[in-house]
Amino acid sequence: MERLLHSIRIGINDKIYVKDPESSDLGKRIIEQSILMIDEMGFESFTFRKLGERIKSNESSIYRYFENKHKLLLYLASWYWGWLEYRMVFATNGIMDRKEKLKKAIQILTQTVEEDVSFSHINEVLLNKIVINEYSKSYLTKEVDRENKDGYFIIYKRLVNRLHEMIVAMDGNYPYPSSLASTILEGSLHQYFLREHFPMLTDCNDVTTPTEYFMDLAFRALKPTVNG
């Protein structure tokens, strides 16, 4: 599993980038260091000029990979969701019991990436933090409909849909499977954020995880459908 993950390639919509960052050493350094820098200074303070200084490359060279930092964020987010999707599909693959399958999916999707599983240039632990702190900014824009049309959110949508399908498989009578799926994914990012910055607004802490909360919530809401 570990080994497999090291060599997977996440298929990202090629409209997001100008030149594929996986195709060169400079491209990989752009990805690697932008993750470190966005984590350190936040997306607002992060600029291509600063990134250029950091990787000892030129600002204009970075523009040859990404039109702007917004597109870079879309790339990082797509990679993250693609990576999570892969892990989820892999982990739930052999499970026949629908409840167990959904359980495993929720576990993978709402868990933090605790240990650094990365072998490559991408640090998934930091990328997870970036998604918690910055992902909303990638779609809360006036361009969201055009960018959605261009397929920039396709991996995220596919992931929500996979969860939706597992919910329907377990309880075909539940009336809000899509909303529950999107609530679990978005809500878990939010609970992690609250745990860090607004502990009064969450029950999640060192001992209780967002995973436990959403696992409990989902199975209070869902009742197994008797298979036909």
Added chain:
Amino acid sequence: MERLLHSIRIGINDKIYVKDPESSDLGKRIIEQSILMIDEMGFESFTFRKLGERIKSNESSIYRYFENKHKLLLYLASWYWGWLEYRMVFATNGIMDRKEKLKKAIQILTQTVEEDVSFSHINEVLLNKIVINEYSKSYLTKEVDRENKDGYFIIYKRLVNRLHEMIVAMDGNYPYPSSLASTILEGSLHQYFLREHFPMLTDCNDVTTPTEYFMDLAFRALKPTVNG
């Protein structure tokens, strides 16, 4: 009720502004027109220069009310949550039955502001749209802990806490009342956003509302506590 709402004043942390915008005609025009402009062009494209042109005032005059547009957003958001809090407290005030009280609270908090109830310079319908599209940006920053310490999010926190208390009152055994409260508030903003831009990711549409979804979810999760 309508009349009362027209004359209420939301008590907003005076560190958020340099000069109280409620204290002058220019201040009110800043609030009034910034709501219209942020709704039209989005928070990123909105600038004090443009606002100055629109209200035929000077950029530097606007800076005498708000340090920057981020603080203005915090002001608008605080006003919105304060207004919602007022409506919720008012609407649930006389209700003795704990389940009915919580129901009413969830209804007020997750409903859109359908009709323009505004009498004053604040358009609550547009403000609700702004909160859906921009609120996350007010706290997803590197300054969140300092700003939280300075009390910039106090009204929102109080609102989540009120909902938390109603949840506990109805079901004292439920283990995640804070998380459920924050999920309902944040999640309903998210479901409204999805309904508008990612309809595949939600079951909410013209006939099904986020209110129905969260009402159903909350009461699947909670079971009345037998009063002692």
Added chain:
DNA sequence: CAAATATAACAGTATTACTATCATATATTA
């Protein structure tokens, strides 16, 4: 009417988010 205060007008600065041009290094292929 005088004094205080609020607002307007204008200028100026550092930074951002790019775009453009040209030079040079490296890789490819003929």
Added chain:
DNA sequence: TAATATATGATAGTAATACTGTTATATTTG
């Protein structure tokens, strides 16, 4: 190996942003 294509680097430049500062002119208040 020379010619050529491609990638990257260095440098300059532009319009816009996010302010700050100064001075002039209204408007309010005592």
